[in-house]
Amino acid sequence: MTRKVHYFILAALIGFLSFWSCQTSDYNECVYQPDISGHEIQLEVEELHKKLLNVESKDELQTFLKTYPIISAVFLQSRNYPSEEVMVDELFKRFTNPQIAVLDGEIDRVFGDLSTLKSELNSAFSHLRYYYPDVPLPKVQTVATGLMNDLYVSDSLIIIGLDYYLGEGAKYRPINMFNYILRRYASEYIVPSIMLLYGISPTFNVTDVSDNTILAEMVSYGKSFYFAKQMMPCTPDSIMIWYTGEEMAGVRENAAIIWTHFVENELLFETNHEVKRKYIEDRPKTYDIGDKAPGRIGTWLGWQIVQAYMKKQENISLPELMETKEPQAIFNASKYRP
Numbered sequence: 001m002t003r004k005v006h007y008f009i010l011a012a013l014i015g016f017l018s019f020w021s022c023q024t025s026d027y028n029e030c031v032y033q034p035d036i037s038g039h040e041i042q043l044e045v046e047e048l049h050k051k052l053l054n055v056e057s058k059d060e061l062q063t064f065l066k067t068y069p070i071i072s073a074v075f076l077q078s079r080n081y082p083s084e085e086v087m088v089d090e091l092f093k094r095f096t097n098p099q100i101a102v103l104d105g106e107i108d109r110v111f112g113d114l115s116t117l118k119s120e121l122n123s124a125f126s127h128l129r130y131y132y133p134d135v136p137l138p139k140v141q142t143v144a145t146g147l148m149n150d151l152y153v154s155d156s157l158i159i160i161g162l163d164y165y166l167g168e169g170a171k172y173r174p175i176n177m178f179n180y181i182l183r184r185y186a187s188e189y190i191v192p193s194i195m196l197l198y199g200i201s202p203t204f205n206v207t208d209v210s211d212n213t214i215l216a217e218m219v220s221y222g223k224s225f226y227f228a229k230q231m232m233p234c235t236p237d238s239i240m241i242w243y244t245g246e247e248m249a250g251v252r253e254n255a256a257i258i259w260t261h262f263v264e265n266e267l268l269f270e271t272n273h274e275v276k277r278k279y280i281e282d283r284p285k286t287y288d289i290g291d292k293a294p295g296r297i298g299t300w301l302g303w304q305i306v307q308a309y310m311k312k313q314e315n316i317s318l319p320e321l322m323e324t325k326e327p328q329a330i331f332n333a334s335k336y337r338p
Contacts, residue, residue, distance in 0.1 A: 027252065030234040039130040041137060043121050047114065049144035049162050053104045055095045062088050071141070075149045075161060094146055103163060103172055107144055110166050110187055114142065117160075120191040124231045128198070131230065131318045147174055150185065153197045165190055180284045180295070184242045192232060192239050199227030199322075206325045214276045215268040218302030219327035221280070225303040226310065230318055241303070247294040255304065255338035258297060261289050267298075268331075309334035 048068065055061045065072040065088070072078045081087035094100070111117060121140060128135055138156050144163040152159040164174060167186035174185055184193075199205055200220075204227060207220050225240055232240075238248040251258065262268060270276065278288055279298030286293040294300075309330045310321060324330060 027249075029236045031229055033233040034127070034130055036126045036130045039133070040126045041122060041129055043118070043125055043137060043140050045114065045118055045121070045140045045142065047142050049107060049142045050104075052095055053100055053107075053144055055092070058088050058092050061092050061095070065091075068141070070152060070157065071143055071145075071159060074152050075143055075145045075159065077148060100146075103144060103146070106166050106170050106172065107162050110170070111162055117142075117187070117190065120232070121194075124191050124195050127231045127233070128195075132204075147172060150174075151190075151193060151197070153194055155201075155203060158194060160190060178284065181282065183244070188239060189242070192228060192235055195228040195231045196224055196240065198231075199224035204319075204322050206323045208325045208327070211327060212271045213268065213327070214270045214279060214298060215302075215331060216327040217276060217280050218268075218298045219305060219330050220302070221299035222302030222304070222306035223322055225299070226306045227318065227322060241296070241300055243294050243300075247292075250292060251294065251297065251300055254293075258289060258293070258301060259336075259338050262298075262301065304338070305331055305334050305336045308336040 048064075048071070051064060055064070062084070065076070065078070065084075076087070076091060078084075078087055081090065125137060129137075136155060138154070138158045140158045140160065142160050142162050145161060147163055148161070150161045150164040163172065164185050165187050166173065168183070174182060177185075205220060205223050208216065228240055229235065229237075236245075236248075237243075238245055241248075243251070267275070267279065276298075279286060280296060283295035285291055286295055286297045289297065306321070310316065312333060312335065313321075
C-alpha cells in the first residue's frame with residue numbers, strides 16, 4: 001500500500017468519526033410503489049390474545065392448548081412441563097394473576113382494535129401477491145403469553161406475540177435483553193420483521209449453500225432487505241434494518257469509509273466464521289470500523305450492493321432477483337462503489 005493510500009484512509013477515518021452524527025434529511029425513504037389494484041387481500045386475523053388473558057377456567061385453557069398446538073409448543077413452551085395437568089395448573093395461575101389485567105390494558109393502549117396492524121399486514125401481503133400472484137396467504141393469530149415469545153412465521157401461519165411489542169415506556173417489556181435489541185420490540189417493527197423473515201426464507205430467497213464467503217451472506221441478507229422493502233415501499237430503512245435514525249444517517253454518510261474497510265481488509269471472500277460474525281451477526285457496534293459503526297454492517301452493505309444491482313438491471317423482476325443464487329454475479333454486475 002502506498003503512503004498516499006494510508007493518508008486517504010486516515011483522512012477517511014477522521015471523517016468517519018467527525019461526521020457520524022450528520023443527518024441526511026433529504027433522503028427519500030420510498031421506493032417504487034406498484035399499482036396493486038386487483039391484488040388487494042384481507043388476511044384472516046384471529047385475535048387469540050383476549051382468549052388467553054381472559055381465560056375463566058382450567059377446562060377452557062386446556063381446550064385452548066389442544067386447539068392451538070403451535071402456540072402451546074412455541075409460545076407457552078409445553079416441553080418445559082412434566083405433564084399436561086401441571087402445565088394447565090401453572091398457566092391458569094399466570095393468566096388469572098391480577099397483573100394480567102395491567103398487561104391487557106397495555107396491549108389495548110398500544111394496539112387498540114388492531115386496525116393499524118391489520119392495515120399494514122394487508123398492504124404488505126397485497127404487495128406480495130402483486131409480485132407472487134400464486135403465493136398462498138397465511139393465517140394470522142395474535143397472542144399474549146406473558147413475554148414468552150415474539151414471532152412465529154411459516155408459509156401458512158403467522159403468530160404475533162403482542163406483549164413483546166409494547167415499546168418504550170410499557171410497564172412490561174422483555175427482560176435480559178440488550179437495549180440495542182430491545183428497541184426493535186415496538187409495534188412499528190412487527191410487519192417489517194415478518195416481511196424480512198419471508199425474504200430470508202428459502203421459499204423466496206434462493207442461495208448457494210456451498211458458498212461460505214462473507215459476500216454470500218451479505219448478498220443473501222441484501223436480497224432479504226430489498227424484498228421486504230418492496231412489500232412496504234415507504235417504511236423507513238432504519239425500521240427495516242433495526243438501526244436508530246442516527247445510525248442510519250451515519251452509514252449513508254460514511255458508506256465510502258465502510259466500503260474501504262471491506263476492500264482494504266479483503267473481507268468479501270473471507271470464510272472464517274469468527275470474522276464473519278463481526279460483520280453479520282447482531283452486536284451493538286462494529287468496532288473494527290469504529291465505535292459508532294452499528295452492528296450487522298455487512299448486511300447493510302449487502303443491501304446496498306443489491307440495490308445497485310437492481311438499478312442497473314431494469315429488466316429483472318423481484319422474483320428473478322430472489323432466484324439468483326450467485327452472489328458474485330450480483331456483486332460484479334452491481335459495480336457497487338459508494
